[in-house]
Amino acid sequence: MLETIRMNSKLDVNFTIVVPTYHEAKNIKPLIKRISHVDFGNRCFEVLLIDDNSQDGTIEIVNSLTSQYPWLRLIVRNQERNLSESVIEGFNNANYPIIITMDADLSHPPEKIPEMLAMLAEPNVDIVIGSRYVKGGSTDKRWPFIRKITSLLAALVTRTLFLTPIKDPLSGFLGIRKKTFTSGDLLKPIGWKIGLEIMIKCRCQHIREIPIHFSRRCHGASKLNFKILFNYLQHIVRLVCYRVFYRP
Ligand SMILES: Nc1nc2c(ncn2[C@@H]2O[C@H](COP(=O)(O)OP(=O)(O)OP(=O)(O)O)[C@@H](O)[C@H]2O)c(=O)[nH]1
Numbered sequence: 001m002l003e004t005i006r007m008n009s010k011l012d013v014n015f016t017i018v019v020p021t022y023h024e025a026k027n028i029k030p031l032i033k034r035i036s037h038v039d040f041g042n043r044c045f046e047v048l049l050i051d052d053n054s055q056d057g058t059i060e061i062v063n064s065l066t067s068q069y070p071w072l073r074l075i076v077r078n079q080e081r082n083l084s085e086s087v088i089e090g091f092n093n094a095n096y097p098i099i100i101t102m103d104a105d106l107s108h109p110p111e112k113i114p115e116m117l118a119m120l121a122e123p124n125v126d127i128v129i130g131s132r133y134v135k136g137g138s139t140d141k142r143w144p145f146i147r148k149i150t151s152l153l154a155a156l157v158t159r160t161l162f163l164t165p166i167k168d169p170l171s172g173f174l175g176i177r178k179k180t181f182t183s184g185d186l187l188k189p190i191g192w193k194i195g196l197e198i199m200i201k202c203r204c205q206h207i208r209e210i211p212i213h214f215s216r217r218c219h220g221a222s223k224l225n226f227k228i229l230f231n232y233l234q235h236i237v238r239l240v241c242y243r244v245f246y247r248p
């Protein structure tokens with residue numbers, strides 16, 4: 001009996017890192033290497049890349065790494081490319097009870113994952129956010145000024161509309177229990193801000209933020225464009241309506 005409880009509590013800390021990828025061929029190897037150097041104790045984990053059929057060599061690179069890193073998995077999607085849908089697909093296919101999601105471009109430090117896992121081990125924490133805007137957090141000094149302003153403004157709009165004290169509600173670096181995700185309402189994100197969608201639809205009430213240093217992407221180009229910014233605004237309006245009309 002005691003042994004079963006011990007085994008179950010050990011299983012509870014195993015985790016999946018979901019990484020959406022699109023045209024990140026040059027970042028895959030450094031990312032996987034960096035993750036492999038993090039000390040996760042005796043937890044089991046997997047890294048699940050969800051690629052939107054990049055055609056830039058990503059698939060071949062991942063395949064060449066799987067013998068060295070048996071915890072590496074790849075799902076290639078053939079639908080129209082969509083970041084949020086990719087993250088959801090990753091969550092649905094995660095084999096472990098805790099899920100971390102992060103970008104592939106090394107903006108998010110994988111070294112912070114053990115801290116996120118430690119917080120998620122507390123029973124009353126629903127979600128942990130890697131935050132640029134709490135005390136101790138920072139963004140790369142070389143991040144373009146316009147990006148900084150847009151990001152801060154979008155965070156301010158979100159905080160005001162949702163009356164939340166969360167400093168970085170639009171971060172893409174998150175940790176959550178799979179059961180919190182599966183017990184939520186159906187996710188229908190329009191744009192990129194899957195984290196916000198999850199927090200609201202999965203009714204995350206106890207939200208923690210840990211400071212991170214957000215680095216500028218190492219290689220490759222950003223996929224952010226005006227359409228995505230417009231989608232963000234649409235998404236926000238839809239989520240506010242959801243809050244007001246369906247789940248006040
Ligand atoms: N599967 C999938 N992944 C995507 C898509 N668009 C972006 N991504 C991935 O989502 C993550 C975030 O995209 P980024 O282009 O880094 O966006 P950003 O962080 O706002 O911009 P920069 O870091 O400044 O380039 C990266 O890992 C991308 O490879 C997509 O359409 N499908």
Ligand SMILES: [Mg+2]
Nearest residue numbers: 103105107217
């Ligand atoms: Mg990025």
